[in-house]
Amino acid sequence: MTVPLPSYDLPATNRQVQLVRRPQGVPLAEDFALSTQAVPSPRHGEVLIRNLLLSVDPAQRGWASAEANYASPVALGSPMRALAIGMVVESLCPDYQAGDCLYGFFGWQDYAVATPDQIILKAHHPLPLEAQLALFGISGITAYLALTLCGRPQAGDTLVVSTAAGSVGSFVGQLGKHMGCHTIGLTGSDDKVARCQSRYGYDQALNYKTADLAPDLQKLAPQGVDIYFDNTGGPILDTVLRQMNVAGRIVQCGTASIGSWSPLPTGPRNEREIMTRRLTWSGFIVLDHRARYAQAADDMARMALDGTLVYDTHVLHGIEQAPKALSLLYSGGNHGKLMIAV
Numbered sequence: 001m002t003v004p005l006p007s008y009d010l011p012a013t014n015r016q017v018q019l020v021r022r023p024q025g026v027p028l029a030e031d032f033a034l035s036t037q038a039v040p041s042p043r044h045g046e047v048l049i050r051n052l053l054l055s056v057d058p059a060q061r062g063w064a065s066a067e068a069n070y071a072s073p074v075a076l077g078s079p080m081r082a083l084a085i086g087m088v089v090e091s092l093c094p095d096y097q098a099g100d101c102l103y104g105f106f107g108w109q110d111y112a113v114a115t116p117d118q119i120i121l122k123a124h125h126p127l128p129l130e131a132q133l134a135l136f137g138i139s140g141i142t143a144y145l146a147l148t149l150c151g152r153p154q155a156g157d158t159l160v161v162s163t164a165a166g167s168v169g170s171f172v173g174q175l176g177k178h179m180g181c182h183t184i185g186l187t188g189s190d191d192k193v194a195r196c197q198s199r200y201g202y203d204q205a206l207n208y209k210t211a212d213l214a215p216d217l218q219k220l221a222p223q224g225v226d227i228y229f230d231n232t233g234g235p236i237l238d239t240v241l242r243q244m245n246v247a248g249r250i251v252q253c254g255t256a257s258i259g260s261w262s263p264l265p266t267g268p269r270n271e272r273e274i275m276t277r278r279l280t281w282s283g284f285i286v287l288d289h290r291a292r293y294a295q296a297a298d299d300m301a302r303m304a305l306d307g308t309l310v311y312d313t314h315v316l317h318g319i320e321q322a323p324k325a326l327s328l329l330y331s332g333g334n335h336g337k338l339m340i341a342v
C-alpha cells in the first residue's frame with residue numbers, strides 16, 4: 001500500500017503561535033498570539049521543515065507552565081513547543097533529504113529549522129500522515145510503552161483505563177485486549193462509553209460523570225483490578241486504588257483531572273492502600289524512551305495495517321485554530337487524536 005505524499009504550498013512567511021502569557025490552569029486562547037516572521041534559513045547540520053500537521057497534546061499545558069516540570073518551560077515570546085509532522089524543504093544535514101516526512105519537535109509554526117536532536121522519527125510508514133501522528137505521535141508510543149513497560153499485562157488481568165476514549169486511552173484499551181486482558185474504560189460521556197465498546201473493543205465502560213463509580217466499578221470487576229492505567233489522577237484514581245488487587249500495577253501517565261498544582265490539591269491519604277495491596281505505582285514520561293520509539297512505531301504500524309488497531313483523528317484546519325485547541329482537550333470535546341492541518 002502506498003499513500004501519496006500530500007502536496008504542500010510554501011508560504012513566503014512563517015506564521016508562529018507564540019506563548020505570550022503563563023496559563024493559570026488550562027491554557028486559554030489569550031495565552032497565545034499569532035505572529036508573522038521571515039522564513040528561517042538552515043545552517044550546516046540543520047534542515048528546513050514545512051510543517052503539515054501540528055500536534056495538540058495535554059503535555060503542552062505542562063510545557064507552557066512555569067511550575068516545576070520534567071521539561072524546561074517554553075520562554076514567553078517563543079513559538080509554542082509542539083510535536084509536528086513536516087516535510088523537509090531544504091537539507092544541510094546528510095541524514096535527511098528534501099521530501100522526507102519527519103516527526104519531531106517543530107513547534108506551532110509554518111516552518112521549523114531543526115537539528116537532528118529535534119527529529120524523532122521518519123514518518124515513512126504506508127499510512128496517512130494523520131494516522132502516523134496518532135499512532136507514532138506521543139499518544140500511540142505512550143500507550144504502547146507505558147502499558148508494556150509499567151503495566152506488564154498478563155492474559156486474564158483486569159485492566160482499567162481512564163480517558164479511555166481519548167488518543168492514548170483508545171490505544172491502551174485495544175493493546176490490553178490484544179494481550180488478553182479484561183478491559184474496562186472510564187470516560188466522560190455516554191457517546192464515548194458506546195465508542196469505547198463498539199470501536200475500541202473495551203469489554204465494558206463507564207461514564208465517570210454519571211456513574212456511582214465505586215459500586216459500579218465493583219460490579220464490572222468483582223475480582224478486583226490488576227492494572228490501572230491512570231490518565232486523570234484525582235478522585236477517579238482514589239476510587240480505583242481501593243479496588244486494586246494485591247501486586248497490582250498503577251501506571252501514572254497523566255493527571256488530566258487536576259486543574260492546577262498550585263496550591264497543592266488535597267485528597268485522601270493513600271499510603272496504606274499502596275502498602276497493604278503491595279502495589280507498584282510507576283510514573284511514565286514518554287520522552288525518556290526515545291531509543292525505543294522506532295521499534296514501537298514499527299509495531300504500531302504493523303498492527304494498524306493488519307487491522308489489530310483502529311485509530312481516530314480529530315483534525316482542525318488552519319494554524320489560527322491552535323490557541324484555543326488545548327482547551328478542547330480539557331472540555332472532552334476532542335474525538336480522537338487532536339491535530340491541526342496547516
Ligand SMILES: NC(=O)c1ccc[n+]([C@@H]2O[C@H](COP(=O)([O-])OP(=O)(O)OC[C@H]3O[C@@H](n4cnc5c(N)ncnc54)[C@H](OP(=O)(O)O)[C@@H]3O)[C@@H](O)[C@H]2O)c1
Pocket residue numbers: 057058059138139142163164165166167168169186187188189192231232252253254255256257258284285286287329330331332333334336337338
Ligand atoms: N506521561 C506521558 O509521557 C504522556 C504522553 C502522552 C499523553 N499523556 C497523558 O495521557 C492523557 C491523555 O492524553 P491524550 O493526548 O490521549 O488526550 P485525549 O485523551 O485525547 O484528550 C484528553 C481527554 O481527557 C479527558 N479529561 C479532560 N479533563 C478531564 C477531567 N477533569 N477529568 C477526567 N478526564 C478529563 C477528556 O476525556 P473524557 O471526555 O473521557 O473526560 C479529554 O477528551 C493526558 O493526561 C496526557 O497528559 C502522558
